[in-house]
Amino acid sequence: MKKIKSVNELVKFKEIVLEKIKERQYGGKTTIVVRMGTCGIAAGARDVMMAMIDEMDKRNISGVIITQAGCAGICDHEPMLEVIKPGNPQVIYGDLDEEKVRRIVVDHVINGQVVEDWVLGQKAS
Amino acid sequence: MRCYRAHVLVCAGSACVTLGCHPVKEAILEGIKRHRLEEEIKVVETGCMGFCEQGPLIVVYPEGVMYCRVQAEDAAVIVSEHLLKGRVVERLLYRDTDTNKPIPFMKDQPSLSKQIKVAMRNAGFINPEDIEEYIANEGYFALAKVLSGMSPEAVINEIKDSGLRGRGGAGFLTGSKWEFTNKAQGAQKYVVCNGDEGVPGVFMDRSILEGDPHSVIEAMAIAGYAIGADQGYVYVRAEYPLAVEKLRHAINQAREYGFLGYNILGTGFSFELNIRVGAGAFVCGEETALLASIEGRRGTPKPRPPFPANKGLWGAPTLINNVETLASIPPIILKGSDWYASMGTEKSKGTKVFALTGRIKRPGLIEVPMGMPLREIIYDIGGGVLNNKKLKAVLAGGPVGGFIPADYLDVSMDYESVAELGTLIGSGSLSVIDEDTCVVDLVKFFMEFSCEESCGKCTPCREGLKRMLEILTRVTEGKGQERDIEDLERLSDFIKNTALCGLGQAAPSPVLSMLRYFRPEFEAHIRDKHCPASVCAALLDSPCQSA
Structure with missing residues (x-):
């Protein structure tokens, strides 16, 4: 690590390192919940999760929380995930794979366009 | 920067280390490896979270689920249930002491509801060994603000207006102390942090040094700028090895990143910081004794004045602030004195x-x-x-x-x-x-402590406290005399008025307080040879009588 030589450098540096603790701050953030019950994992939720993290990393997206939950009771449609954007209805996607997840990141998480084709349902948040 | 979906925070304050948090952390890392979650989950060691009795503590973010009294064998369950499948492990949650209901989220802890964390804002939340996490939480921004646009006088006024008072015990206005040291004449000045926390039962300074050492470093640099000092010392007791270790690491990191040393943030201000480890004498928390100890002499107090602000370390003007006081400085600079002064009472x-x-x-x-x-x-x-x-x-x-x-x-x-x-x-x-505690017995215990910690320099403290202890011991053994109350009061008064330093002057306080509020209980020991709380063994005829 090189020395921080000015106040401006410090301000810029903070923006970079903010990523380190953002998972620990509450509120006002887009949250992605990957369903990770036994059924989900068996259907490939782990690959979905990894693809999600990988895509986030590649595109350097900040302010998004990726978390997980258990079985939603619709095991037939696993792997599933939910995208919750503050102020928007909660969108539930099903029958996912790695490629679909990468598109959800680009279309929905970044650009705010729900990928209607794979939506199982929406519920008001 | 790598994105993780979850952070597992393992409290590694001294209490949790004693309770075995390191084997727990190892077990979690092992479980994460077994389930191949290394890419998704980050394990972070933090400082004290403040729930020491419930340790070893673990908090899983982003949800903020808190697990208590986690043992190494529980770690595998947390990994396979919570981290892998997203199911909270109920049996490890904190339970409400009255209703026994589990409380999963840290933010819902009943003890947190009325708290406002300023000095402890980062402890238990960031990794104290990673300066970048401190920066991410606005660390060193107060120093940047001060160096890039505030005059030393403006800094002192901000601290004065905030009303912050010394948290080490005396409660002197911090801003005034800074002002005195700023105005004192001297080519060389020093900033000293008093980390010689010696009162039994308090550990906030240790917790801050362990959990958020950078906040103290940053505040000391700010203080250095305000009073015109380029050199500082942190005095920490040797009984706090973990605090010393974290602080040493933090100072090295601060140097590496350019927050200590020559020409900080390109502003021309320079500041160096060193650690002095004290050998653990209660009296070294007294500022003149502390300075003597830093100078390499025996830690005994000196009469004041001259105050350290004028004649301190090696005769140079010296600012001495306590750890908790210093940790409150950066938020005051960033959020303003009005914000800080809006909390608390008038004075x-x-x-x-x-x-x-x-x-x-x-x-x-x-x-x-x-x-x-x-x-x-x-x-x-x-x-x-x-x-x-x-x-x-x-x-x-x-x-x-x-x-x-x-x-x-x-x-x-x-x-x-x-x-x-x-x-x-x-x-x-x-x-x-x-109700089961005997105040006489307790006060005797404290007097033993004060006698042991008396440095012996002045007679009232060295001899007077011993006499008081003799009387108290006699009373708890059923050999008290009628005039003991009067003698205690006379001795207390005398020591209070004539002892050299704050330690001696304050040592009789528990006795006076006992005589003020619990005189009947004390009299019962003397006149009736009876201990109302059934503690003093010599006054009990048989155990069943006090059952």
Whole structure:
């Protein structure tokens, strides 16, 4: 690590390192919940999760929380995930794979366009 | 920067280390490896979270689920259930002391509801060994603000306006101290951090040094700029090895990143910091004794004046602030003095960290606005007296403080109100005493402590305290005489007025406080040879009598 030589450098540096603790701050953030019950994992939720993290990393997206939950009771449609954007209805996607997840990141998480084709349902948040 | 979906925070404050948090952390890392979750989950060691009695503690983010008393064998379950499948492990959750209901989220902890964390803002939340996490939480921004646009006078005024008072015990206005040292003449000046936390039962300074060492480093650099010093020392006691280790690491990191050393942030200001490890004498918390110890001499106090602000370390003007005081400085600079002064009472501003100990349901470190009624601290935050026993008193200020009896539980916890009751906020020790505690026995215990810690330089403290201890010992053994009360009062008065330093002057306080509030209990020991709390063994005829 090189020395921080000015106040401006410090301000810029903070923006970079903010990523380190953002998972620990509450509120006002887009949250992605990957369903990770036994059924989900068996259907490939782990690959979905990894693809999600990988895509986030590649595109350097900040302010998004990726978390997980258990079985939603619709095991037939696993792997599933939910995208919750503050102020928007909660969108539930099903029958996912790695490629679909990468598109959800680009279309929905970044650009705010729900990928209607794979939506199982929406519920008001 | 790598994105993780979850952070597992393992509390690694001294208490949790003692309770075995490191094997737990290893077990979690192993479980994560077994389930191949290394890419998704990050394990972070933090400082003290303040729930020491519930340790080893683990908090899983982003949800913020808190697990208590986690053992190494529980770690595998947390990994396979929570981290892998997202199912909270109910049996490891904190349970409400009254309803026994599990409370999964850290933010819902009943003890946190009335707390405001300023000095302890980062402890338990960031990794103290990673300066970048400190920066991410606005670390070193106060230093940047000060160096890039505030004059030393403006900094001092900001601290003065905030109303911040020394948190080490005396409660002197911090801003005034800075001003005196700024105005003192001297080519070389020093900033010293007093980390010689010696009162039994308090550990907020240790917790801050372990959990957020950079906040102290940053504040010391700010203080250096304000008073015109380019050199600082942190004095930490040798009994705090973990604090010393974290601090040493943090100082090296601060140097590497350019927050210490020559020409900080390109502003031309330079500041260096060193650690001095004290050998653990209570009296070295007294500022003149502390300075003597840093200079390499025997730690004994000197009469004041001259005050350290004029003639301190090696005769140079020296600013001495306590750890908790310093940790409150960066938020005051960033958020402004108005914000800080909006908390607390008219004369006691801001927040204070208290160590809740003794017979209480939820012991630990808490930070509350000054002026909070003691009742709220004991019952709403601390959960009340252990085993629902009757509260007898709260001992404030440890062995140099005094009692706040149950009848005065609505006292506002600020410097003035507490002083009116004959005790002091001190460094923030609050020990809860229930009906089963004998005050005479307790006061005797404190007198033993003061006798042992007396440096022996002045006669009133060296000899006077010994005589007081002899009387107290005699009384607890059933050999008390009628004139003992009078003698104790006379000795107390004498020592209070003639001892050389604060330690000696304050040492009789528990005795005076006992005579003020619990005189009948003391008299019972002397006249009836009876210990109402059934503690003093020599006064019991047989155990069944006190059953």
